[in-house]
Amino acid sequence: MQRIISLSTIPPRFRLIEPTLRSLLRQSMPADEVRLYIPRSYRRFPDYDGSLPDLPPGITLCRPAEDLGPASKILFAADELRERDCQILFCDDDRIYQPDWARFLFEHQARRPRECVSLVGKPIHRPKTAAGRRRRRREERRSPQKAGFAKPLLNPRRAALHIADFFARTWKPADARVLQRSRIYRAGHAEILQGYGGVAVRPHFFDASAKVIPDIIWAVDDYWLSGLLASRNIPIWLPAHAPMPLKSATSGVESLLESEIDGSGRTEANQACIDYMRARYGIWN
Template sequence: MKLKEIPGALFTAFQLSRIPAKKLNASRRPELPSVIVSFTSIPSRIPFVHLTVRSLLNQSVHAEKIVLWLHNSLQNQIPAKLTSLEGTRFEIRFSDQTSSHRKLVHSMEAFPGKTIVTCDDDSMYQKDWLENLYADHLRHPKAIIANRVRQISYEEDGTTKPYKEWRYVTQTDSTHGSYMPTGYGGVLYPPNALHADVTNKELYLKLTPKADDLWFKAMSFLHGTESRQSNKPGPKPITIWGSQKVALLKSNVREDANRAQWDALRAHYNFKTPEPEN
């Protein structure tokens, strides 16, 4: 988090914290049919994740359910400021897994046939975040919609370029075979959008142990589902101050672990996404 972003993050956190939990759960805003918002968290972020939940409960439209997946070991370590938000719209579920893949995989299994929207646990989302993603879903009901997208790129000899050279997509309402949605901004997955291997725990932990975004990209590519940059990506979600002590992104980029994991997927499935158009 940049120094200049801290005051805004603290102010947003203060505003969200002032809203009574009862008011967040009792809101009569429109509900989106068959939409589940799903995410996961880790022990170091448990003190902060209630702010993410509050931002999701405070959306201009409601999901049918908001689900937070946590490891079984945390069952007796949930702070009151998080449990106080549980109700008909938000629930905490537990799993024996620790990988980030569970935010989508578990909800796909628990809510078959539903549209799943994933997000991160270290961010506060703007009030129209879900509404805008769903509007794009109505226009492209079979596509995966994302607010933050990178383009997977290759050298002339076919080898994968370093992850830091996978540039962010700036053209809104666009699609290409090389587009890889990133979970940070939020991703909407319609029903039946991914290959059957998506729930294969042994395989995704072997090939992409620290890169759920890459796993889900591969599963959509194999299934023939297009990934789209949203029409209204809006401003970046607001990072929760203090939540970045542990972050996969730093190690994945620094060590280029994302490229290694994508190459593992390419070798296993023998595919290559198209080179981005100039």
């Protein structure tokens, strides 16, 4: 079975993306191919002149005609590789990936071939009050197949991980040798994947209709991809204490997180996607 790593990028990040690409090429379990998708035109950057970044040897440049927004990092690859027996690990262009990152995700997904495996994820709704958070923790304890998102510091092991993670993020945020761990203390399922950590799937998890993304929603790939998986009854599995990639110099450069797209901010676009998925597929109710 082949292993493919896939990502996309945007023009303002071209000159800064090389360290990310080199970290993907230096994995202890090398991918058979590392694909970088750069569309021939961009929705967000209509003045893009077609120039390309300098790429290290070993990177496959892919030039789709259309721009699917951040979902470009997976949906083109899934479409092109759908008939192939392979895993696709898709990721963001603003991280530095530790050498065992790909191995961790590929191996976990191989053990769960009918599931998506995401390094990071979240519930579809986050409690806004202390009472709501306590209720969520009680629900997590009663449901062993649901990922544990809270990290109670009364547990010594979790406290030690929390403290080590804090100092790693505070003192050496860009040093790939610092091993940070995800905040998932118990492996389990979640409704929403978060692509910045990396996500391992099989190409047939997404069909051709996945590329038909409504306005506004195209900017929120995590919710769009999660909804497509839920509509096909493909669970999202979060491993516990996963090694987290670190922010690179591109982090924050023209970030969608802070952008307004088609007159909507991130929160409004996420809700629009939730409403769309509920209406079309009857999920997340």
